[in-house]
Amino acid sequence: CELWHQALAQERPHWPIGLHHGSLARDERRAAESGLKDGALKAVVCTSSLDLGVDFSPVDRVLQIGSPKGVARLLQRAGRSGHGPGRLSRVTCVPASVLELVEAAAARDAAQAEDLEGRLPYICPLDVLAQHAVSMALGGGFKADDFLAEIRTTASYANVSANEWNWLLEFLTSGGKTLSAYPDYHKLVFKQGSYIVTDKTIAKRHRMAIGTIISDASIQVRYLKGGRLGSVEENFISRLYPGDTFLFAGKSLELIKINNMTAYVRSAARAGAVPVWYGGRMPLSSQLASAVCARLDAAAQGVYDGVEMQTVRPILELQSAWSAIPRTGQVLLEQVKSREGNHIFLYPFAGRLVHEGLAALLAYRLSRLEPLSFTWSINDYGLELLSRKPAPFEQALADDLFTTDNLASDIVKSLNEAELAKSRFREIARIAGLVFEGYPGKGKTARQIQATSSLIFDVFARYDPEHLLLRQAHQEVLERQLERSRLYSTLESLQAMELRITTPVRFTPLAFPLLVDRLREKLSSEKLQERLQRLLETLEKQADQFR
Structure with missing residues (x-):
């Protein structure tokens, strides 16, 4: 966002251009919002911080830089323009890479078909329920049966069990099995048939901590x-x-x-x-990924409808000549040898979060057959596994490499799941009121918060391993952070689809972005630029020979 703002300001120095993102001070953000409202600014470069909440009637058009990641997100952003009766909302996609041209065409297809993403609700998040219960107790108190009946009318808590509810009440009144000796965790008092808060310090701290938005440290x-x-x-x-x-x-x-x-x-x-x-971790949605695959399938059959597909046609024809274009019902796997080692490129088109878990899972399962060290890189389209020696891929396929059996345990073994759960627990602990972040002007440091939540996590893990907030942390890591359900579906699809294996003698257009992502963190900016320039020159010469 900062770089785009700087580049536009240099290109159009006479334009009044604003900047808006979540890390800016409130006054700076308000100045940009006011400039949009009264038309004083020609343009504002922003992140998703302006997706919701504020109406800007003077906005004529939204420019989406790079991938929108989802169809609904793109339509939401389009709606920030033409905000008025009878006016049209307009959005123009500005691709940051060649393949994002395909995404732009696919997003239009999905939008016209009204194939939008749904919202996956959190199911029974007890940290949020704990906070809400204390808030209700502060607002005059609540009767347990009435409160339980009320929360069961919501989608998230429709199936909350009596055992979970009773556990939560015990946790809020006495601190549970492990924290009963600490008065700070005796938040609720049962008095005259209702649960209330009587301690002024607990009440003050809770009011300061209300909310569920936790920034990552x-x-x-x-x-x-x-x-x-x-x-x-x-x-x-x-x-x-x-x-x-x-x-x-x-x-x-x-x-x-x-x-x-x-x-x-x-x-x-x-x-x-x-x-x-x-900022780069939001995955491609299933709806947009499906639309992209449909466009690629058409391209594999020689159909390039629309200006976007006509523009990207030379690249896709090169991909087809050097390797293959992924088809519906087919997954493409490329095996390439280079001076760095042996590369495996796999393209499930399942989004970067699934590919991150899948890369770790495949590396773990391959290394069980033969001791190997892997470096991997991921994007929304696929993943790369790099090893010095050839991986025993054929043997792994024979041993059911893509099986969903023992998926949860293999994920835990392939990634440091305990540390991931501890990180997730810090958010849960803050929402549930186990950790106090301090008063304004006297806030606790990230180190202090991390130390407190880590200590509580370790105490629960050792003395109360069935603690429901501990269980929630592990579940959210698997379902939200690693998208276990989508990973499971991807593995099932990989088992059902035809595996198209090619052995190109050079990096293909689909593989090149994965290669760049890996090199970006390996080399300094100057060396990366030099390396990419050499690679591009080589690929251009090879592409010219193809033409």
């Missing part, structure tokens, strides 16, 4: 004996075990330990995983 990356390298999201670093390697700041690093929100590292000889930041 960043982890500082520092040499064990040396200086600071920067920071990565905790969601990424928690997937690694001590001894694992990852690429950051153009360097290959080995994780030594994580302590007090700091990852201590040392230089490593081998490459590893690529950090992923939240």
